[in-house]
Amino acid sequence: MSEKRVTVTCADCNLSETFDSLGTAREFVEDHRTETGHEPTWQLPELAAGVQRAGDEAGVCGRPGCTDTDSPLYRGEE
Incomplete structure (x- = not known):
């Protein structure tokens, strides 16, 4: 199993999710923006x-x- 490497957080709703791929994380960020109007951020530590x-x-x-x-x-x- 691959190590999760992308962390998405949202200060507006205390959301924190990790993803194996940048593409999946990016889709999640866009969906969250559309659904909530929040501005989540992501971290790519690698x-x-x-x-x-x-x-x-x-x-x-x-x-x-x-x-x-x-x-x-x-x-x-x-």
């Missing part, structure tokens, strides 16, 4: 700091506060 920074700069998380629009990795608004 990613190296450089990978997390590159994802932030590219705008992967979708939050304006962590996106670096001056970065060559930034993909723009969809």
Whole structure:
């Protein structure tokens, strides 16, 4: 059995779930946002700091506060 690696939490309802895959966690986050209007967060402890920074700069998380629009990795608004 694989080790669970993605943790999703929601401060609004004290939710905490762990998932084996990023895709499943992402679906859960979107469903929770749609169903409750809450903004859950996730933690990916296995990613190296450089990978997390590159994802932030590219705008992967979708939050304006962590996106670096001056970065060559930034993909723009969809």
